[in-house]
Structures are given as structure tokens and as C-alpha cells.
Amino acid sequence: MNAPANPPFAYPGLDRVFHERARLGIVTSLAGRADGLSFTELKQLCGVTDGNLNRHLQVLEEAGHVSLAKQTEGRRPQTRIRLTEAGRASFAAYLAELEQVLVEARFAAAQAKGQPA
Amino acid sequence: MNAPANPPFAYPGLDRVFHERARLGIVTSLAGRADGLSFTELKQLCGVTDGNLNRHLQVLEEAGHVSLAKQTEGRRPQTRIRLTEAGRASFAAYLAELEQVLVEARFAAAQAKGQPA
Numbered sequence: 001m002n003a004p005a006n007p008p009f010a011y012p013g014l015d016r017v018f019h020e021r022a023r024l025g026i027v028t029s030l031a032g033r034a035d036g037l038s039f040t041e042l043k044q045l046c047g048v049t050d051g052n053l054n055r056h057l058q059v060l061e062e063a064g065h066v067s068l069a070k071q072t073e074g075r076r077p078q079t080r081i082r083l084t085e086a087g088r089a090s091f092a093a094y095l096a097e098l099e100q101v102l103v104e105a106r107f108a109a110a111q112a113k114g115q116p117a
Numbered sequence: 118m119n120a121p122a123n124p125p126f127a128y129p130g131l132d133r134v135f136h137e138r139a140r141l142g143i144v145t146s147l148a149g150r151a152d153g154l155s156f157t158e159l160k161q162l163c164g165v166t167d168g169n170l171n172r173h174l175q176v177l178e179e180a181g182h183v184s185l186a187k188q189t190e191g192r193r194p195q196t197r198i199r200l201t202e203a204g205r206a207s208f209a210a211y212l213a214e215l216e217q218v219l220v221e222a223r224f225a226a227a228q229a230k231g232q233p234a
Contacts, residue, residue: 007164009142021136024218025126032225034232047124084226088226095222102219105212108149109205115151 004068010035013097015090017063017069022048027083031065036082038073057081130214132207134180139165140173144200144208147183153199155190174198182207 018027025046030037037045043053053080065087068078083091135144137175142163147154154162160170175184186197200208 007142007162009146009162010164011138011142014138014141016138019136020137021128021131021133024131024222025124025128027124028218028222028225031222032228034229045124045126047127065130083219088229091222092226095226098215098219101145102212102215105141105145105208108145109209110210111149112151112205 004115011097011101013093013099015042015094015097017059017065018094019098020056022046022052023060024105025066026053026056026060030081030083031088031091033082036069036080039079039081042081060087063090128214128218130210131158131218132211132214134176134182135208135211136215137173139163139169139179143170143173143177144182144204147198147200148205150199153186153197156196156198159198177204180204180207 012107018024026042026048029042029045039053043050046053050055057066057068061068065084067082069082071078071080135141142174143159143165146159146162156170160167163170165173174183174185178185184199184201186199188195188197
């Protein structure tokens with residue numbers, strides 16, 4: 001038997017760029033801030049190291065979901081990170097997909113309760 | 118400034134064993150079946166290769182979330198995979214956490230709409 005064309009539990013819409021746990025935290029932090037967050041704020045909100053945050057921001061920037069801008073606040077240069085309009089729209093689509101997966105998982109778990117093991 | 122003790126967007130309860138996309142599909146497939154699924158059925162439902170499925174099942178088995186049993190159906194030996202009771206309970210906890218993350222993300226996205234960019 002061949003694999004079906006659309007495996008029902010493959011979840012291709014659950015974009016791994018957003019789904020990865022640390023990036024989900026990063027994007028959710030940014031989603032609430034139209035004016036963005038500084039690198040330092042983002043690091044503290046998400047509990048990640050500089051190296052990890054840099055790596056995840058690179059993935060998000062390459063996908064076009066965030067923009068990074070160098071700014072000077074007082075004497076210190078700062079990187080300001082914002083969710084792009086495209087990133088915001090893609091994240092909304094991801095969240096809709098995630099909700100669907102959650103509904104299915106809840107339904108599956110409830111269904112099994114009535115079955116013989 | 119040090120990192121806060123509980124970064125609000127770190128999501129430690131979003132257990133990576135369940136959160137990884139392929140495993141989320143595998144566990145959701147199994148959650149609906151009290152009597153488990155065969156390796157072949159699971160592979161087809163989730164659209165994964167033999168190698169990938171083996172690797173993910175190993176992670177789930179090591180965490181105690183699934184049990185694997187060799188069975189003979191007709192002439193062919195088959196592996197039957199079931200979600201353990203502990204795995205079912207842990208998955209329910211993961212889904213509750215996931216729902217919380219989804220609510221927060223939705224709230225954040227809605228909040229930003231009223232803010233100046």
C-alpha cells in the first residue's frame with residue numbers, strides 16, 4: 001500500500017519556522033508590540049542566550065517574518081526587532097492551523113476514552 | 118540587567134517531545150486509538166518515512182509515552198504502537214499548555230492592532 005497523497009496527521013501548515021518552541025515565544029513577544037522590541041528586551045522575555053536569539057532571528061529574518069534595525073539609544077547602539085506585515089499575516093495563519101490541530105487532538109483524546117484498549 | 122527568573126515567553130511546559138511537528142502528528146494519531154496502531158498505519162497517517170518514524174518512536178518510548186509490541190498478523194510480524202497511560206496524561210497536560218500559548222498569542226496579535234507602529 002502506498003502512502004496517501006495527503007496524510008491526515010502530517011500538518012504541513014504547521015510551519016516549523018513558527019512552531020519551534022523558542023521562535024514561538026519570540027514571535028508571540030513581538031506580535032504584541034507594533035513598535036517592536038530591543039534585542040535585550042526580547043532576550044529577557046524569552047529566556048534565551050544571545051547566541052540562540054541571534055540564530056532564531058536569522059531564521060525569522062530569512063523567512064521575511066521580522067526586520068532588524070540598528071538604532072542608537074543614548075550612547076549605546078541597539079538592535080530593534082519588529083514583526084513585518086507579512087510575518088504578522090503568516091503568524092495569524094500558523095495560529096489558525098495550530099488551533100485546528102489542538103481541536104483534533106482534543107477530539108482524538110476524548111474519543112479514545114470510549115474505546116476498548 | 119540579569120535575565121528574569123521566569124521569562125514569560127520561555128514556555129517550559131511546551132514539552133519538546135510532544136511539540137515537534139512530526140511527533141505531534143504521531144501522538145495525535147495514537148491518542149484517538151485506545152487499541153493502538155500498527156507501524157504501517159502510523160507511517161501512512163503521518164506521511165513519514167520508516168527511518169523518521171523509528172527515530173520519533175524511540176524518543177517517545179524513551180520518555181515513556183508510547184509502548185511498542187511485536188505481534189504476528191497472518192504471516193507477517195507487526196509492531197503495534199500504543200500511547201501509555203502516562204503518555205496520555207502528559208499529552209493532555211501539553212495540550213492544556215499549548216492552548217494557553219495560543220490564547221496569549223491571539224491576545225498579543227489583537228493588542229498590537231491598536232498601537233502606533
